[in-house]
Amino acid sequence: MSDNDDRKEESVELAGTAGDGAEAMRLRAEAPRVTRISRKVLMGAGLVAGIGIGGALIYALQGVDRVGQPEELISTDRRQTADGLQGLPGSYGDVP
Incomplete structure (x- = not known):
């Protein structure tokens, strides 16, 4: 039984030392953190963009008022x- 416990400890120690060496030799940068945006924020931004586009469309399609x-x-x-x-x-x- 003690042999199994010793092997587990060795594997844990080896994994720890191998991870440190691999971390030092790493070529890639860490992946950027992902920013999560809630559905309410996305729906609000979509609503504001839709109202803005609709307002611009209505303004652009208005006729020109000419007096004479x-x-x-x-x-x-x-x-x-x-x-x-x-x-x-x-x-x-x-x-002809």
Whole structure:
């Protein structure tokens, strides 16, 4: 019986010394600690993000309130016709 007890103690001591040597020879860093976030926090953040996106969407889709009629920037009334087009018929009724 004492032989079994001695072997257990030796295995414990060997495991302790091997672990210290392995710890010194370790190449990787320790894994980062995981931060746990509760469901309530995630749902609250999702709700705030959804309200923000919805508000931005409503604001972007609102029409522009204009008081008067917009000014015409390009007028086609005073446009000069090209010299080559002046000799052509003005409508399909004038085509021979």
